[in-house]
Amino acid sequence: MEGLLHKLKGLDAYPKVNEDFYKRTLSGGVVTLLSALVMLLLFVSETRSYYYSATETKLVVDTSRGERLRVNFDITFPSIPCTLLSVDTRDISGEQHQDIRHDIEKKRLDSHGNVIESRKEGIGGTKIEKPLQKHGGRLGKGEEYCGTCYGAEESDEQCCNSCEEVREAYKKKGWALTNPDLIDQCAREDFVERVKTQHGEGCSVHGFLDVSKVAGNFHFAPGKGYYESNVDVPELTAEGGFNITHKINKLSFGTEFPGAVNPLDG
Structure with missing residues (x-):
């Protein structure tokens, strides 16, 4: 056992020097004190920078005004029929689009949330x-x-x-x-009849919007809306109001890439 401990001591990379060989000097004490102060200041500084973030204000010219931003979405409305649901956008520059249909697909849902297979109509409708x-x-x-x-x-x-x-x-x-x-x-x-036949149905809306990179908004309006005095007003209204309960299955901005986590995804 003693032989094993002796071999273990031989592996010590920091051998101790006998105190008889120590020589303490004034300069050594000053260096030690300064080193301790520097380490203390560094510790306090790093701790403070960790807990308190600095705010830096910059004013730069936005050169991306003419660029477009893609908005990807997949939202389910269990109590609004697809006939009455429209997707509208508007921005601060005055650009507005109502009842957008391109790049957007609507699927009718029954009361249990199952997709209703609808028959295809001829081009141009009735x-x-x-x-x-x-x-x-x-x-x-x-x-x-x-x-x-x-x-x-x-x-x-x-x-x-x-x-x-x-x-x-x-x-x-x-x-x-x-x-x-x-x-x-x-x-x-048969517009009114189509609305009546879809009473009690829901709608699944998914697709994407291509909007300008400026302040604005997009929304899902129950009823075909029109825009007047910066206020959206539904064109067709329900007597008891609309149940706009919805579930956001997916909502992301910009180009998608693997591993990205979208906080609004359901």
Whole structure:
């Protein structure tokens, strides 16, 4: 056992010197004191910088104003039908887009959250088989159909041949389309019936928006909205209000890359 301890002592990389060989000097004491003070100051300084962050203010020119930012989203609305749900954007520069449809997909959901398979409609949707003349009467030979905008036309030559065109004309006037069942184009396209048949359904909306890198916002509006005096107003309103309960499955900004954690993802 003693031999093992002796071998262990031989591995000591810091051998001790006998005190008889020590010689204490004034300069050595000064160096020791200064070293202790420096170490103490460094300890206090590093501790303070760790607990207290410094605020630095800079003013730089933003050169990315013309660049675009992609907003990726996947949100579920269990109590709002897809027919009444629209995606709108606007920014501080005055650029605004309402009821955006490109790069966005909507899926109808039943009361249990299951996807409802919808039949595909022809390009352009339902056609108006019996057009209503703008000024009444029948179509003359060679005369093309020109639907009325119900007082929202900007000129005598403007035509509204679909329910969507009537809604767009109302938006420009700042009017609310409260009775779409009285609009001939909407009635022929069964707009009200489609809203009624989707009562109690939900909607899953996913896709992306390409917006300017300026202050602004995007939102999901229940009803086809119009923009007036910096206030968004729903065009179609429910008598008891809308249940806008929603779940954010995914919400990220910019180009996606593996390993990125988005704090708003559900």
